[in-house]
Amino acid sequence: xxYQVEHFYAAVATLAGDGHIKHRLxxxxxxxxxxxxxxxxxITLKETFAELKSRMYTVTPLKGEGxxxxxxxxxxxxxxxxxxxxxxxxxxxxxxxxxxAQASLPLNGEEAQVVPPFLVKSVS
Numbered sequence: 043x044x045y046q047v048e049h050f051y052a053a054v055a056t057l058a059g060d061g062h063i064k065h066r067l068x069x070x071x072x073x074x075x076x077x078x079x080x081x082x083x084x085i086t087l088k089e090t091f092a093e094l095k096s097r098m099y100t101v102t103p104l105k106g107e108g109x110x111x112x113x114x115x116x117x118x119x120x121x122x123x124x125x126x127x128x129x130x131x132x133x134x135x136x137x138x139x140x141x142x143a144q145a146s147l148p149l150n151g152e153e154a155q156v157v158p159p160f161l162v163k164s165v166s
Contacts, residue, residue, distance in 0.1 A: 046082060047140060049074045050133035057129060063122045064114050070129060071098055072110050084139050087132055094128050097121075 056070040076098075080091045103112040114122060 044136075044140065046078055047133070047136050049078055050129065050136055053129050054133050057126045063119055063126060064117065067122045067126055068111055068114050070126070071114075072108070075129070076110065084136070086139070087135055090128065090132060094125060094132070097125060 053070040053074040056074065057066050059066060071094075075094075078091070080088045080095065083091055097117075098113050099109045101109065101112040101116045103109050107115075114125075117125070
């Protein structure tokens with residue numbers, strides 16, 4: 043597993059834990075994803091992760107409060123849930139893109155495996 047996949051796994055595990063969605067989102071992002079640079083991610087995930095990161099830094103923090111906590115505090119429960127779903131989706135996409143996780147599919151009909159005639163059920 044790559045560094046990023048491990049961090050996304052830890053974030054998803056945190057999101058699946060106990061507590062209010064906002065508290066879980068803060069912990070999941072702050073403890074696991076904040077250190078990830080979007081340039082380290084596969085190109086297909088960079089934009090989505092950058093948007094998530096932007097949502098986590100939209101609010102100027104109050105005295106003694108971090109930007110992530112301030113941004114999540116201002117979110118509705120629905121917005122926090124949407125961020126959690128984005129994290130889960132990014133994790134799922136990373137698994138599909140990681141080495142060996144995706145089977146090699148034929149590019150055209152010629153590369154498809156031919157089913158032997160004795161395995162084909164007749165419809166008569």
